[in-house]
Amino acid sequence: MNRPLSPFMFPIWYRFQITSALSILHRLTGIALAVGSILLAWWLVSVAAGGELFAATHAFIASPVGMLLLFGWSTAFFYHLSNGIRHLAWDAGYGFELRQAYRSGYAVLAATALLTALAWLYVFLP
Amino acid sequence: MAKAPSLSDATALRDETVLRQVRHLGSARSGLHEWRLQRLTALALIPLGLYFAASILWLAKSDQVTAAAWLASPVPALLVILFVLAGLAHALIGLNSVVLDYVHTRARLLAAELLIRAAAIILAGASVLAVLKLFLGR
DSSP states (O other): OOOOOSGGGTTTTSOOOHHHHHHHHHHHHHHHHHHHHHHHHHHHHHHHHOHHHHHHHHHHHHSHHHHHHHHHHHHHHHHHHHHHHHHHHHHTTOOOSHHHHHHHHHHHHHHHHHHHHHHHHHHHOO | OOOOOOHHHHHHHHHHHHHHHHTTOTTTTSTHHHHHHHHHHHHHHHHHHHHHHHHHHHHTTSOHHHHHHHHHSHHHHHHHHHHHHHHHHHHHHHHHHHHHHHOOSHHHHHHHHHHHHHHHHHHHHHHHHHHHHHHHTO
């Protein structure tokens, strides 16, 4: 009988696990945040420059595309922050049991949703 | 009284030999150093990131004058500079380790690493200059 060997069998033979999905997501959000540092530097420069540059930057951020990007980056930020704390706990030797790893994984997802929702509620509520 | 060679000296010598073998390995070619720096910057980024996120949320409802005044005050200026530097150092190590996993040609790997490093240095320089301009221009 041919048994599945490794994740490249995904998604037909290899069962989806939240642990590996969150691990990949940590990398993807990390890359996204690194790209986001371009906007961060750009924004700081525009505040320092003021005038037309700031107006153009503000217009871009306030546009639908800008807001969508900001929403994505804020979600990525809160996810990478929460899951980063989970990784630091692992580095310190805690939470390696399978049940704990699953539980902390769901906690990270809940924290991401909660922090992102709170942040955007604060922005949009008067 | 002459000091007898202690066990810890012998262990240190052995560790040094082992260390020599693993030096210059890893995606930054510096062995354990980048692993440690990744964790140290991660720890620093927890409070710095939360501070920055909270500040941006507060600034989201204000204008350029408020943002400029905020960045011109000492504590925000310092914390934003530290956030940017820790964040870019963290990103540099992270991106290098991603590149190391997917780029298998020596020349391309070097090119990608140099490109990432250059981008991080330019972004860090621009961010620090912007904050310093506001801070010093008060």
